Amino acid sequence: MKLKLTLLAVLFVQITFAQKNCNELYSKKFTKQQLEQDIDFIKAKITNAHVNPYTEISKSEFEKKYTDIRNSLKDGMTQKDFYYLAKPLIVTLNDEHSSMSDFCVTDSIRKSMKVLPLKFKYENDKMLLTENYSDSKLTIGDEVISLNNIPIHEVLETCAQTIPGAMEERIPIAVDRFWIMINKYCYFITDDYNLKFKSGLQTVVKSISLEQLKANASKSQPKKKEDFKPLDYKKIKDYAYLTVNIFDDRNTFTLEEWKTKLDSIFSQIKKDNAKNLVIDVHNNSGGNSAVGNLLINYFSDKTYYTYQGKFKKSKEYADYLKANNKESAEYSKIKDGDYYPIRSRSVTANENPLRFHGKTYIIVGKNTFSSAMMFSVMVLDNKLAEVVGEAPERGHPNHFGELISFQTPNTKLDFLFGVKEWIRPAGNILPNKLIPIKVIDLNNKTREEIVEEL
Template structure:
């Protein structure tokens, strides 16, 4: 089971506010605390990088700190460190308690943005009117060069390049906030060869900022629509460990398509950053009753620190507690197993598509990997945002001085093919790339293709 804390937004919304600056010595203590914890719990932080490089980076970041540093700047600095190990799960949590007093202020950059392969950023169709033409290239915000800044923001996120870029453009408002880019926003743009600028006097709240790209922030875990009376479109944005809620939702979806005699179900995972992989097993039970697997097992580091973390979460029965510290558990497995959930009265026998993209991550990535390997559905869209072999099983720590929450991982999970040497995301059966025109106009060519294909 892969269960991570990467995007647990509500976890830290109600805790107390702390100081906004720390001294250099306090920052160094925090960095050392993080590195010590990382080495204790992580499967292997040097799997993708050189240990000497990491040591030099740590020293360089420490040297760059003046007599004191704002916690916002320290968050950016820690992001450079966490992203360096190329584990997309390892990063400061998106929402930090230290900034609680700002959460409801309308100070976050309000524009939704899209990007091209050269780190240029553009304005897509917006619900709000900002007097900027759709498709304009955004060149500067308060004198910040947006192309250069987007490239920098991408470097603050670990994982595959496509995932880094997609996350960075989606979190741009949050990163600009950390860089003290505040309203009023002077937005300079280029459109049809001409440069222009507008002033946006007011921003939006943090929740509004994040929800533009990550609907689960607004508790939009899922959505279902019937389109053209031809397909059921099930949008699954997250997989929280609430079986009652997800069972009720899946029941309602598959009941509708049964009653309407619809023969095609589209399961959209393009904004699904993961959660509890047992929800994936639950979903599979609605369209598959044959043996399958979602994983080739895992290597799992044992540490007292993680045992204490499990205990604090109320998990005292886990056999992990009985294993010796500083060892690696080899839980590799091979071949299919019987379905976890059986005898589903709503078993669907029609055509199933899984739609994927660079934000299909973690447990959602496991779901797609297993579905493709065992030919349970057709995978369509863009490659997923994570290799089939990647880190998992989350650990959350709090740094002692800044009080930043940092998440990392404890295991190395193997893809369903069981080969620990493979190094690739899930490649769709039908690859459909999204053009800049489609991004700007929010035209969904994948759903369009499926609608044209269904008779």
């Protein structure tokens, strides 16, 4: 699959993380005391507010990692120096929503930055070439064996140590972002890449500028690009096909606006006299789970059970709730450090004259994430509809969520993580994956082709 320009744009944003006065901050040197203040700040926020920071490493291991970092701090370090030392505290949270902002680079460095002009995917423990924007003649699908005479599994394990998120997803993410990771986050190779492939080919691929990569990628893109639509409805044969690409209730629609739009769509579905309903969330990145709960009421009249979990009480999150007029009296009563239980609720369907009563399919895919995954898992665990498609590449049904963000007082690095732990209605079942009951290959398929599969 070709590197989409929209994806490339997102990656450029990540590279040039928008921090104020970045040019000045890049060369600023900090005192040891300032750096100690910042690492103490990061540790305090994690231990106070994260719902469970010791799932990957023990509390004693976490304390040792923190102590080792603190002992490594010296006068005259830059934000970049501190970034590489401090980030492991975020990485080892094993929290797929956690992150730390990129370190600053100057405009001149950004313009002169060079990258590897290749894209890869991780499949069956192999790193496979998927896109080539270099001048080298390479075979798409060939497996990478080594880089600069270093076994590729060793390279990937090293790069994965810089990636926050769930432990088992770090190597696949390292492969997906390899084009920028290998020069900026690990190994710092900025010139030539000596690659050996399983086919026997060994060749040197030269790095190119970001601008050249963008230009090379644009040449291979289809000219017509569909605009992003939060939701879209189309009747296909006797199927009502509803695509929902996001559950956002902040920047897209409010909950009330979501209800109005769903009312309109399901009114049309009723007029169309559709016999089957498809709700496609295979590219849905999530948002607010309340949108998914609202959607359920349009196709199911069954009583169902919600997610369960726990919610850590902290002054940090209490202050956040207060600042956003979301205070909870029950939460406020809990002692800092204790947990507020999130009990699974039995939800009885409300009356809904627009409810669809025919066969319903939920389409999940590699990009179904966060609250879209929670929606699909609730449907699956409660047998509200037939969940089909592909298992998501990222994320887990049981996960951390409800994010809180902070910024270090001196080095100005933003970081965030979850204060809630969510457990699916079916409980702690293994594997911790959303597995559809019927697998459908969704790669480059149109809605019409998906309907044919159904």
